[in-house]
Amino acid sequence: MILTVSTTHSPATDLGYLLHKHPDRVQAFRQAFGTATVFYPEASEERTTAAVTLEIDPVALARSRGKRVPDFSLGQYVNDRSYAASSLLAVAMADVFSTARAGVCKARPELADSAIPLEIRIPAMPCRGGVEIARRVFEPLGWAVSAVPIALDPDYPEWGESRYLDLTLSGELRLADALSQLYVLLPVLDESKHYWQGPDEVDKLLRSGEGWLAAHPDRALITRRYLGRGAGLTRVALTRLAELDGTDGSDGSDGSDGSDGSEDPPAEEETAQPEERRKPLNTQRHEAVHAALRDLGARTVIDLGCGPGQFLDRLVRDASFSKVAGCDVSSRSLRSAARRLHLDRLSERQAERVSLFQSALTYEDERMVGYDAAVLMEVIEHVDLPRLAALERVVFGVARPKAVLVTTPNVEYNQLYELAGTRHSDHRFEWTRAEFTDWTEAVAGAYGYRAERRGIGDVDDTHGTPTQMAVFTR
Structure with a gap:
């Protein structure tokens, strides 16, 4: 199986810096299921292409299957995995391009942060749902999609099309974003994972989908197909995604992706109401804080942890x-925020009104x-409890705005979401209403504020x- 990444960025040979792979070398990387090889079929200042090929070891792949996986006899050895893109290629690509996927390039840091023209081709991509799903x-994400169905057999056109596509993606994106999207979406198109999936798969999905998955109109389809069916992983992932963006996180499967729409509905924001679909919690939260800021008459606002x-x-x-x-x-x-706000296109006057900066809330x-x-x-809730006092001092004691909205x-409401723990794996704590009241009163008393509590x-x-x-006012 093969995947190529091309660019016409000038000079195009900068692709070697971004991928951390020299155009003059052929490099092989051993995987648990075979060998991945990276080389450059072309490398000029006008156009450079990097290729990843994956040679599957069917015996090693068969031996890696768990004992509970059904034995399909020769199907373990005679299949399309040596020729068609799959989660195996996604795993290999993530390994050989790990630094590039993280957006790190010490030699060209400004280039790693920039969108460049990219063309990605996968000549044999299994895709259940066909061209429509690939486009969806x-x-x-900003790609122009060319997806050509491959015939089952050119000599017998009456047999029709196979489930494979010759897929080409063209667009201007950061290379790190493109690689992260491929890591998620290759197994989504194939809808088959070739390794055991544990709870950490949700974290992998959210890390790779940071900045794009939460706002994707088909995030439920992507999440369901990436995580597979069962184990409640889809429910957990969609609950966490709904916390990140104001779009409706419901599954909404109508069978148009080839599924029967029978998977468990996601938790939290998606709990259905009998009459109408309710507004996502994240949208309600944004509206409530926005309204509170206007009621306070605030003219200058800083979003801490934006x-x-x-x-x-x-x-x-x-x-x-x-x-x-x-x-x-x-x-x-912050890079995602800058792109969302189109900071590079603002006029000088508009740019003076908006600013972004990197800082930790536990340091002055x-x-x-x-x-x-x-x-x-x-x-x-993302701050370790022993460090919370430092955040309180920085925000309420040093920055000391006229108002603070928290x-x-x-945590009491989690029972209605059927969550045994916290809503997010990075939450260090979640408070009951009584605990939140105690904290707000203690902070208000210590720093000269009044605290009013509301529900959202x-x-x-x-x-x-x-x-x-809580709305704190001085």
């Missing part, structure tokens, strides 16, 4: 805010000082609301 998953910038985008579109800033410890999230930073209001939306999950989301008589919010 790739086109929303992530990829969904809430910043809302603030920037509201002319009542004269200055909007976002900070985050993750440089990757003078760039956080001087705002009417600060927002900590779903942030504090939202965090209400559907109200349950016993468990309250899914999100709890």
